[in-house]
Amino acid sequence: MSLDYVKFAPGFEKFMPKEYRDMVEHGPFGKKITVSQVGTFKEILEEHPMCAGCAMTLFIRLAMIAFPNPEDTITVGTAGCGRLAISQAAVPFVYGNYGDQNGVASGLSRGLRLRFGDQPKDVVVMAGDGGMADIGFAQTLHSWFRKEKFTTIMLDNEVYGNTGGQESGMTNRNQVLKMAPLGKKFEKMDMLGMAKVAGCAYVATVVPNNPRRVESVIKKAVLVAREIGPTYIQAYTSCNIEYAIPTDKVMEDAKTVETDRYKFSEYITDEAKEYLSQLYGYREYLPKPAAKMESK
């Protein structure tokens, strides 16, 4: 995990596949890349078996473009659709047993701090709503209460997509699914509220129909988790299979859902604001100047 780990061993360039050579020579490592530059550099995400047109795939792609230092990042995932793509990228990926991802990430992030001291290494968990709000609920909450410094991203498709359509705690009330034929009996869980109560320093909701906003929240969440405390992003990433959304209407759905019930929201503590403004020049978080002095 450093710029060196992607480089070729001397003499091996010509034996490496084209995709790998492109990634080393024209990838984002060690550069400042933005989402508006896509299509002109080699992305670290490779081919994977997630469904055509899946919004979760798009979100994962954008998140990986947005990592502030991909060469110093480790992703942690678990069972569920997302890991099929997250594991196919040129950043190390750790697979936690289903629901264990935030426990694994806690140990990893502590270990990296011991080993590398003040050289930041970013740990980013990306897991489904079932893996995070149901099976991994205790570990997710505990990592937040314990102020573990890493980023947790929920890929919220509001269903167990990978296993064919069971309801999760994040499914909306009354939603009928293939394996919830009578409709869900209770409300969607308020994980955002819980993240704030548990002490996350940055919490955001986002929908991938706004790529630059995805980029902005990922960057902030990863930077704040380096020094200040746990961060949480909840992303609406529809499952076009279980919710029967035609693939060419996935962005239309994202737009509608964003307007109706998944509005962009951002919560950030004062400490995190100060950190971002001082270390990373986020002007939006600079204290507002006091009222202008009367001109003489």
Next chain:
Amino acid sequence: MYLVANIDAGICAATSCKLCTQYCPEANTILYDNEMGREQGLKYGSAYVAVDRCKGCAQCVWVCDNMAKHNAIKMEMIDQIGDTALTENVTYGEKTSRAVLANPVRGQ
């Protein structure tokens, strides 16, 4: 046979909006060539699709038609599309990429 996205460089290079590139769920699939349109006397470069990576979802078509309002992308059968871009023929340069177009079925 199956459908893949095909971008009309003649329309795309008039505006260079680069929206579809940001919305394709697949990485390294809709790429951008700064010279493609200019060579045809148009104002900007053009987006193009590495069809071997395209999963045929048509999300880019929706984005180009409804968000960009340029109608530059059509879904076409892979064996009817003519010469097009394939990952193995793409080279990256300074803030651009370049594809030597080839027949996607015969690969040359």
